[in-house]
Structure formats: C-alpha cells, structure tokens
Amino acid sequence: MRRTLIAVGKCRDASVKALFDEYAGRLSPRLALIEVEDKKKPPPPDLKLREGRxxxxxxxxxATLIALDEKGKSLDSPAFAARIGKWQDSGVQDLVFCIGGADGLDDAVRQRADFLLSLGALTWPHMLVRVLIAEQLYRAETILSGHPYHRV
Incomplete structure (x- = not known):
C-alpha cells in the first residue's frame, strides 16, 4: 500500500525535515510527501478555498483520504494501526493523509475525506504534524508486524 502525505506549505527547517525523513524512510514503501502552496497568497477566505483545491x-x-482535522476522531496508536490494517486488508492501494494550512481545511476536503483524524485537543505546529504522522505510520507498521517498537 502506498502512503502519501499532502501538506500545505514548504518545510524550510532542516531539523524538522530530517526528523520527517527519518520516519518516512523507515516505512516500506517510503512515505511520499507532496507539498502544495499558493504562491499568490490571496486573502484568508480565498486562501483556504485555494489550498483545498x-x-x-x-x-x-x-485513494482513501484521511484528513487531519481538529473535529476528527482521536485514536490511540493500536486503534490507528488496526484502522490502517483494515484498509490494507481491504485492498486500498493509496492511503493519503492531508494537513491543511494555518486556517484549517476547506469544507470540500472534509467532504472528500474518507476519515477525519484528530491528533487530540492540543494545537500542533503544522510542520511537526508531518513528523507525528510519519512516526505514527511507522508505529502502526510495527504494531501490525508484531515488532517491539511499540511497547504496551
């Protein structure tokens, strides 16, 4: 199963990029990253719509789309792994996660999503969310394979 992360904005912090690359590279196949950015930066209501497009x-x-959204469902790591396993077992070929911009996701993205996932009530910097998703995907892979990385 191919996994892709679509994220609004370009990561310019070398340490965050390195940490993302560390976990993305542990996955087989590697977690792909697509960065999207509107260089024209329209006003906020239009920017959110444009980022959604x-x-x-x-x-x-x-592809099966998982949108990161504060109103989504919070899962612990074993439940997240189980959901990934179900998608994998049901023949999903492309699993795509998306992270919106500073103002969140456009409603069209939420409506297209097959699942809305929340990382909890805390607010996280968007660039760190990339690392969190990569690490949780690696953790899910290890849980599903019985590897001891995730200790209960």
Missing part, C-alpha cells in the same frame, strides 16, 4: 488536485484517483 490544491490538496484535492494532488490526491491520486481512487
């Missing part, structure tokens, strides 16, 4: 345009045809 960029995200939607980047999703491979037929």
């Amino acid at each position: 960029l995200i939607l345009d980047a999703i491979p045809t037929g």
